Amino acid sequence: xxxxxxxxxxxxxxxxxxxxxxxxxxxxxxxxxxxxxxxxxxxxxxxxxxxxxxxxxxxxxxxxxxxxxxxxxxxxxxxxxxxxxxxxxxxxxxxxxxxxxxxxxxxxxxxxxxxxxxxxxxxxxxxxxxxxxxxxxxxxxxxx
Numbered sequence: 752x753x754x755x756x757x758x759x760x761x762x763x764x765x766x767x768x769x770x771x772x773x774x775x776x777x778x779x780x781x782x783x784x785x786x787x788x789x790x791x792x793x794x795x796x797x798x799x800x801x802x803x804x805x806x807x808x809x810x811x812x813x814x815x816x817x818x819x820x821x822x823x824x825x826x827x828x829x830x831x832x833x834x835x836x837x838x839x840x841x842x843x844x845x846x847x848x849x850x851x852x853x854x855x856x857x858x859x860x861x862x863x864x865x866x867x868x869x870x871x872x873x874x875x876x877x878x879x880x881x882x883x884x885x886x887x888x889x890x891x892x893x894x895x
């Protein structure tokens with residue numbers, strides 16, 4: 752089980768003009784909307800927002816703000832130059848983050864671990880059991 756996920760999908764596509772809300776070649780709105788739907792069906796109240804690096808799904812404030820980042824993996828041509836991905840080539844990347852206040856970290860008063868594990872299990876299950884999702888890889892960044 753990971754907190755970072757990479758995958759491909761025949762269903763999740765780049766939405767024309769979505770990088771006007773983020774930055775050039777920063778995609779993931781369809782992924783964020785799909786994940787938000789999964790979360791909402793499973794008892795979370797989530798919202799999708801653009802960010803400069805991609806799309807953010809705010810999913811809980813308990814025990815602190817926890818969100819899932821959604822975006823694309825950069826693609827390079829044979830000269831090492833960035834190229835715009837296509838719907839057939841794009842690899843999606845998602846990651847779970849908790850915004851714990853600095854002093855809470857020092858005194859360990861807020862521990863988001865249980866909620867992060869719950870979200871990671873849900874996301875792992877959905878990615879592994881959804882027909883249009885392929886080539887799923889995950890990594891737990893907390894143990895690297």
